[in-house]
Amino acid sequence: MQPFLGPDFLLATPTARRLYHEVASSLPIIDYHxxxxxxxxxxxxxxxxLGRIWLEGDHYKWRAMRWAGIDERRITGEADFREKYDAFAAIMPKLLGNPLYHWSHLELDRYFGLSGAVLNSGSAAAIWEAANAELGKPGHSARGLLRQMKVELVGTTDDPCDSLEHHIALKDDPSLGFRMVPSFRPDKAFKIELDGFPSYINRLASVVGHPVRSFEDLTGALVARLDHFVAAGCVATDHGIEILRAGSDCGAARLDGILGKRLANQSLDETEIADFHGAVLVSLGRAYAARGLVMQLHIGATRNNRTALFRQLGPDAGGDSIADRPIAAELNALLDRLDRTGSLPRTILYALDPTRNEVIVTTAGNFQDGSVPGKVQAGSGWWFNDQLDGMERQMTQLAQMGLISTFVGMLTDSRSFLSFPRHEYFRRLFCNMVGNWVETGQVPNDADLLDTLVRDVCYRNARSWFVGT
Known part of the structure; x- marks a missing residue:
């Protein structure tokens, strides 16, 4: 029996252990999203x-605490962070089987040296004191925590209207020790159906310094902001898409009419919404391709489902879940609109609904054009799926229906500076999968072959895409 989170955690075969300890464990991290x-x-x-760095803004933990019966005062409310931490520690024994149990204990070990510690009400005070003592040391600042994990690149998520002043200030700072790059996230500019769309367009117009009254004005403003992002180091873009709409090819007059109606606070029908969504995404996709940027599409969340929680705390508070809408026809149509004109950028597709993994993988296969390995990627297990079963399912389907050798691997998708052991979690799982293939005779026990695969998937493919050679 292995010790809890011991050296061979998740590594069930000799090959898995060799691959992780000798190949994967020392690799740097490219956290591109x-x-x-x-x-x-x-x-x-x-x-x-520890209470503040662990619980401030982490809706994964908030959601688990509510599920375990903790009142909101001790989650996001007026209780101090010691009381919130104690509440989280008290529910830790209830989290067995949830990735938070592994992640939290990996964080205690990897960042604070608390190897073998098991968090519960009885151990909470000692862990609190030990972790807080480490937080007071220079290596536990925001930059120090990233350096501890050997992070080479951090890809933040940023609105087109953001000034990017911090990215610009740090872009050429040799003391940083890693790169921080912005990612262009234009959701508010294409979700024309949302209540705040007209006010957002006014804000965008103010930032670019000219009115946005036509579709050409809008795309011109977005491309101007995109160029500002590129100047600040941007290498990737991102889009959160609850309902995927490809729309139809339509002329400027129709798009101007749709935009004008919405800016006048008139409602739109579904066809108008779809045509506008598709037109903005296609226009931006062409701009991304021209600039060599990666396009990411995160598809299939249903957000802010609990009205009382949304009214109390706003978005990203733990009230989101998996949508089950079909995506195959719209996704293929959207990518084809770009591909037909030779303007499909390198693209990563993520589906929150794990039953769509096969759709994502086989769609990605449709649009490989030989220009770059894995030009369209089936992205890693996202959000509710970045746990052991979800990641293994995604990688198994990618391996069987596509090429896992070209996969750009794991990302944190996190708001927490303590989340980077998730890359270790992924790497251990991947090495175990490959080890099992060897153990069952599915692949040869060829060290050069296996080592290359592990290095590529855990590090080198992502470095090639987001940093360059």
Missing amino acids: NHLPPEQIAADTTWDS
């Missing part, structure tokens, strides 16, 4: 307690 606040990296923020 996350939600870390750039201002905290710029300020090299420090934290006064």
Whole structure:
């Protein structure tokens, strides 16, 4: 029996253990998509307690705490962070089987040296004191935590209207020790159906310094902001898409009419919404391809489902879940609109609904054109799927229906500076999968072959895509 989170955690075969310990464990991290606040990296923020760095803004933990019966006062409310931490520690024994149990204990070990510690009400006080003592040391600032994990690149998620002042300030700073790059996230500019769309367009117009009254004005403003992002180091873009709409090819007059109606606070029908969504995404996709940027599409969340929670805390508070809408026809149509004109950028597709994994993988296969290995990617297990079963399912289907050798691997998609052991979690799982293939005779026990695969999937493919050679 292995010890809890021991050296061979998740590594069931000799090949898996060799691959992880000799190949994967020492590789740097390319975290090409996350939600870390750039201002905290710029300020090299420090934290006064484990409660604050663990629980402030982490809706994964908030959701689990509510499920375990913790009242909102001790989750996001007025309780101090020691009380919130104690509440989280008390429910830890209830989290067996949930990835939070593994992630939290990996974080205690990897960042604070608390190897073998098991968090519960009885151990909470000692762990609190030990972790807080480490947080007071220089290596546990925002930058220090990233350096501890050998992070080479951090891709934040940023609105087109953002100034990017922190990215610009740090772009050529040799003391940083890693790259922080912005990612262009234009959701508010194409979700024309949302209540805040007209006010957002006014904000965008103010930032670019000219009115946005036509579709050409809008795309011109977005491309101007995109170029600002590229100047600040941008290498990737991202789009959160609850309902995927490809729309139809239509002329400027129709698109101007749709935009004009919405700016006048008139409602639109579904066909108008779809045509506008598709037109903006196609226009932007062409701009991404021309600039060599990666396009990411995160498809299939249903958001803010609990009205009372949304009214109390706003978005990203733990009220989101998996949508089950079909995506195959719309996704293929959208990518084809770009591909027909030779303007499909390198693309990563993510489906929150795991039953769509095969759709994502086989769609990605449709649009490989030989220009770059894995030009269209089936992205890693996302959000509710970045746990053991979800990641293994995604990689198994990618391996069987596509080419896992070209996969750009794991990302944190996190708001937490303590989330980077998730890359270790992924790497251990992947090495175990490959080890099982060897054990069952599915692949040869060829060290060069296997080592190359592990290095590529865990590091080199992502480095090639997001950093360059």
